[in-house]
Structure formats: structure tokens, C-alpha cells
Amino acid sequence: MSETATPSRTPAAIPAEDAILPFEVASLDLRGRTVRLGPALDRILGSHDYPLPVAKLLGEAIALALLLGSSLKFEGRFILQTQTDGPVRMLVVDFTSPGRVRACARFDRERVEAAIAERAASPGELLGQGHLAMTIDQGTDMNRYQGLVALTGGGLEDAAHEYFLRSEQIPTRVRLAVGEELNAAHAGPRHRWRAGGMLLQFLPKSAERMRGPDLDPGDAPEGTRPHVVAEDDAWVAGRALIATVEDIELIDPALSSERLLYRLFHEHGVRVFRSTSVEATCSCSRQNVENMLRSFSQDDRDHMVENGVISVTCEFCSSNYVFEPAEVAG
Ligand SMILES: [Zn+2]
Secondary structure, rough: OOOEEEEEEOOOOOOOOOOOEEEEEHHHHHHHEEEEHHHHHHHHHHHHOOOOHHHHHHHHHHHHHHHHOOOOOOOOEEEEEEOOOOEEEEEEEEEEEOOOEEEEEOOHHHHHHHHHHHOOOOOHHHOOEEEEEEEEEEOOOOEEEEEEEEEEEOOHHHHHHHHHHHHOOOOOOEEEEEEEEOOOOOOOEEEEEEEEEEEEEEEOHHHHHOOOOOOOOOOOOOOOOOOOOOOHHHHHHHHHHHHOOHHHHOOOOOOOHHHHHHHHHHHOOOEEEOEEEEEOOOOOHHHHHHHHHHHHHHHHHHHHOOOEEEEEOOOOOEEEEEOOEEHHHH
């Protein structure tokens, strides 16, 4: 991510669609990013026929993956994946820097429909128990780093907070929102998807203010949690401000990220950096699918033949690739 400051300019009134905007509130040692998604989210969710709450949940996962993945300081991939026992078994968001993203969900349609009927289809209820894994992949000769956090009935915001508290020990708050904008007045699609998110972190420059996380509990009684994140006044203020952000402010097509940041932090001074565009593209191709099919045994391929052809559908973008068996024979 480029951290070079852009020259000062008039804040955009209209939100930059499909963009990640880093910002800084230097007087409070706060750094963060916002994400706004419109057409890119339509493109991803439009290629699937997910039930509404599943689509919304995947939208939240996409916003979260973009907020986290866009902080990578190198070219690489960031994969956010849930694996749980709820009606939505798996969410996968595959982000490639600087801003390419694809995503899909695996779920049990009957259980999702039952959850909707019982009004028990909140993100936490759809996910259930399990874990959220975050993998960073810098290429073939680099290590893959995996961060893992338990999902225990809460949503993705909760999981992100838990991850940063336990693993990174950086005071962090995340807000995520997904909604549909009805398009009654115009011809074209019935509705458009919108998602928004904000990540806020307390990253003090002075070592003294980093006190807390790694200190030995010392004289504290047995059983005291050793990791107590510093409750610096600046962080208390930052946390209180992001807590006031309403879902509608994150997705309102008439409110830009700059305006929202100004609304929140104008008393403390807020600076935005260069934004990054988000593009919903899939990396699948006919050639990749062909190579994958060739890597199977002849016996495996024989079992894939249906009505005389092998048909493969990309789980991320629903592109369908059809091969004559002879085309992919080893
Ligand atoms: Zn694809």
C-alpha cells in the first residue's frame, strides 16, 4: 500500500465506488481504511444465486478481506476463509494485491431456508461454530502465513476483533455493512448491492504508549490474563467514535468515505491517502481448468464424463468450461 500523502483536495461528495481509502488521525495515533463496494459486489453476488442472508454474509466477508488484505506491504494474495458447522459451511474470499477479489460461499440450502423461516439467519447464526483462517501467500518460494481465530456464534466483526486482540495485539475496531439499494425508478436490475466497511487501529509511535501487551503480569494474582491491551485515552476516543458509525453511513450512496471520515474525526484532524480501486475478477481460465483435468488419472476423468462431455463450473465466478474427453486425455 502506498502511504504517500496525496496533495490536499476537496473531499469527494459522491463515494468512489469499489475503492479502499486509507486514512490517518495523527493526533490520536489512529490509522485505518474504509472500503466502499458497489458494482464489484454486484458482479460477484450476481454470478451466484445465493439466498439473501448468505449473499449479505459473503458481502461482509468481502469487505473484511479487502480491509485486511489491502494492508499487505507486498504483492501477494490474502485469503480469508471460514469453516463452520452452521448453515453456511464455508466462505472464501481470495484477494490479490492491489485490489482484485473473488469470493464464494458453500452452504446447505435447506438449513439456510429453515433459518430464514425461523428468523435465525443473522451472520452469527448462519456461521455457527468453527474458525476463520487468514492466509497470506507471497508466491511459491515464500512462506504462507496463517492466522486463525475461533468463530463461536458471533459475526465477522467479532472474529476480527478477537484476532487482533489475541494474535496481533493491536487495538482494532472493524465495522462492516451490506445492503441492497432498490432501483425502482430505473430500467435494469431490480436492486444493486452495496457494502462498506471501516477498520481503525491504534498504532502509537512512542514505545511508552505501547505498554501493556507483552509485559509480564508481575504481582498480579494467579489467573490474571497476561495480555491487557493498553487503554490509552486516544484509543478510548477512537473506539468511541467508530462505535457511532451506523450501517447506513457505510453504504449510503450519497455519503463519500471522505465525508464520513470528516464527520467522525474533524475535531482531531484526519488525512486521507491515495485510494486503491477494487476489481471483481476471477483468475480461472480454460487453460487452467484443462491443466487441472490433465493432472487427474484417466480413471478419475472417465468418472467425470456426463452426456459425453466433462463440464467444470468455477465455484468463484460460475464460468462453465466444457471439454470433449479426448481434449484433456493425459
Ligand atoms: Zn472463475
